[in-house]
Amino acid sequence: MIKASVVVPVYNPGPYLQQCAESLLGQSLPPDEYEIVFVDDGSTDDSPAWLDALAAAHPRVRVHHQENSGWPGKPRNVGVELARGEYVQFVDQDDELAPEALERMYTLGSRNSADIVLGKVGGTMTGPSNVFAHTIASCTVADAPLIESLTPHKMFRRSFLLGNDIRFPEGRVRLEDQLFMARGYTRAKSVSIVGDYVCYLWIRRDDGGNNSGNALNLRAYYGNLREVMDAVVEGTEPGEVRDRLLRRFLRVEMMGRLREPRLNRYSEAYRNAGYKEVRKLALERFGSGPGGVVDGLAPIMRLRVTLLQRDRLDGLRELAQRCENVRAEVSVESAGWHDGAFRVGLRVGLVHTDGRPVVVTERAGRYHLDDELTAGLPTLPDGWDVGDPCEHVTGEVRAHHRETDTWWYASEPLRGSLEPLSHDGPQPRYQVVGTGEFTLDPDRLAGGAPLAGGRYELWVSAQILGLGRPLRITLDGRQRRDESVVPALVGNPARIVVPQRTLPVGQLTLRVDDRDQALAGAVASLGVGPLHVSGSHLKLSLPVRTGPGAGQHDVEVVVGRAGSAHTLPGRIVPAQSAVLALDDVPELPTGRHPLALRTDSSGRRPAAQIGVAVVREGRIVAVHGIGYRALPRRLLVRLTEGRRLRRRAYWLLGKLPEEQAELVKKAVRRVARWSPPTSR
Known part of the structure; x- marks a missing residue:
């Protein structure tokens, strides 16, 4: 049984097609349970021959060649007709699927009889979308913000598309994806969302070939938007759901053109042409006064629409200027x-x-x-x-x-x-x-x-x-947060998580699994102790919180300087505040020795010093903190508190020759990251 068919429209893809194909061939779904259908839309490069060779080498790959149609709509429709899978997944020729995408999406969708399955989107051409905030077994356009995700790179039950005659418009049609999705969402009885795994990788091409930011034919664009809105009206009953869906197009595709920062940066001719088309459509669909769609807008957006209805482009421009300063x-x-x-x-x-x-x-x-x-x-x-x-x-x-x-x-x-x-x-x-x-x-x-x-x-x-x-x-460096913003040991197997305030802006970050030895720097800055010694066993208290049920975490402890250092196995053990436990500590030379910690088990990063061990008669009897070495970083924190001072610093850096500026930046980054001297 073929569970999923991946449909890929292809036209002169260049080198990107190979990366796409490799991601599709590398799916975790068994090879006999999915197929890949490439629809070559009259390519003039060497991709047709490459695809034929790929199909000859892989039985689950099929290729269909056709005359150029000029747009992805027809190849996608042909792909649906040729598909043999229960579900159809659309993928663009320069994008990729994560290894477990088909398996996860099919499993969730089939379990919940979903007509459409959304997989979380990631990659270099997408921003955050709360549509994918959580995994949802079953929802509809009436109870989830699905309308905020209108690209077609999703999985569809093939019988759902065919039974409802949901097809892409063919030829050069703007907003063809939105029209397809509007028809799909308003007819789907169940939609599933995979929110805990990035399924679809939307990749920005180096040549900008998949960037559709070209100037629009405004009249045609808003003519096509009418069709999208018609599809919403056709698929819904009058009332709150329809109003909410239409409100999205008023807010984004229409009023998004008439607000800051774009409105006052267009050329006068382009601004006037866009205003004319938006106003014409707004009056046609929403009237010249209040109504269900307009009334549901947030106050300032509702004010923008009112100015539009009253034909006051001057007011819209002034409001955009004022809001840009907020x-x-x-x-x-x-x-x-x-x-x-x-x-x-x-x-x-x-x-x-x-x-x-x-x-x-x-x-x-x-x-x-x-x-x-x-x-x-x-x-x-x-x-x-x-x-x-x-x-x-x-x-x-x-x-x-x-x-x-x-x-x-x-x-x-x-x-x-x-x-x-x-x-x-x-x-x-x-x-x-x-x-x-x-x-x-x-x-x-x-x-x-x-x-x-x-x-x-x-x-x-x-x-x-x-x-x-x-x-x-951002955290305010002038406030003392050392007692709360501390590292933690969570979960079992235990994981190290280190909250940090990054410079220069002070943004709060979480470093998970401590790949860069952040724990040691935090421990050194916050201070260690007290130390409990019992024979050759010792326990050193650390400023590390532990979550309920947390396990212990194996580490390495280095005592001494390079050339004469002793590397000892240790572990961070859960307690009210975690402790660094060492067993069977060998005899050490009398004196004061750097005590360093390595949480990166790969050994690629050196151990970072967290204190100074005092050794008498072969045994560690005390460990002193070295927090005073964080003073340069703390001074830098205070210096970067003010926004004006940061801007002045950036201005001065810009005046330096490139080589000198890089040296200054390197020195600042070293202080900003602050970690004490390292040991091997």
């Missing part, structure tokens, strides 16, 4: 370990360029948007009523894995509240803020699965009053 600020209210998970409490608010908060003013029991955003805007003599200011406060905390460019999500949402501000007049003023406490469990954060090893940068994405901002989560 930024968001995040503060860490709490941080630390709790039951094996790192928890961080956040507060996010909007501020003007001078740091004053963006406010809402209460007038006769109603809340009005900050006058600095609305004063003087055409047709708004009485300001702008925002309704419930907290209704549209949303957001989430994200962990970005730099090595794989993958985003993972905490499960808790950001919630809105009003903070009263002091005022001189009779009208109370408030700042709308988003707050929340977020759990980052290294054993569950990857969509319910453990995080892979590496560095994870922490971000918060916030939407307040209709303005969205992604923000680095």
